[in-house]
Amino acid sequence: MKPNTVLRHALWTIGPAPDRNPPALYTACKDCPEEGPVGTDRAASDMWALEHAGRTGHRRYRECVSVDLYARPADEELR
Numbered sequence: 399m400k401p402n403t404v405l406r407h408a409l410w411t412i413g414p415a416p417d418r419n420p421p422a423l424y425t426a427c428k429d430c431p432e433e434g435p436v437g438t439d440r441a442a443s444d445m446w447a448l449e450h451a452g453r454t455g456h457r458r459y460r461e462c463v464s465v466d467l468y469a470r471p472a473d474e475e476l477r
């Protein structure tokens with residue numbers, strides 16, 4: 399590091415990416431290893447879980463959602 403190097407503390411923030419794809423999600427059964435298909439339709443994901451519950455009697459599920467995020471300095475305008 400040279401003596402004239404400037405270091406500054408900067409506040410950063412993170413949130414949904416401005417050019418993000420729709421969130422991808424799927425539902426996983428917590429009583430067995432089965433998982434529903436990955437998609438962007440929450441109703442379809444819920445329907446998979448209801449059909450699985452009707453077929454197996456399993457009642458515990460986990461919804462897994464993937465959202466693209468974007469980190470930037472807090473004072474930078476979103477592009």
Ligand SMILES: [Zn+2]
Nearest residue numbers: 427429430456
């Ligand atoms: Zn199950």
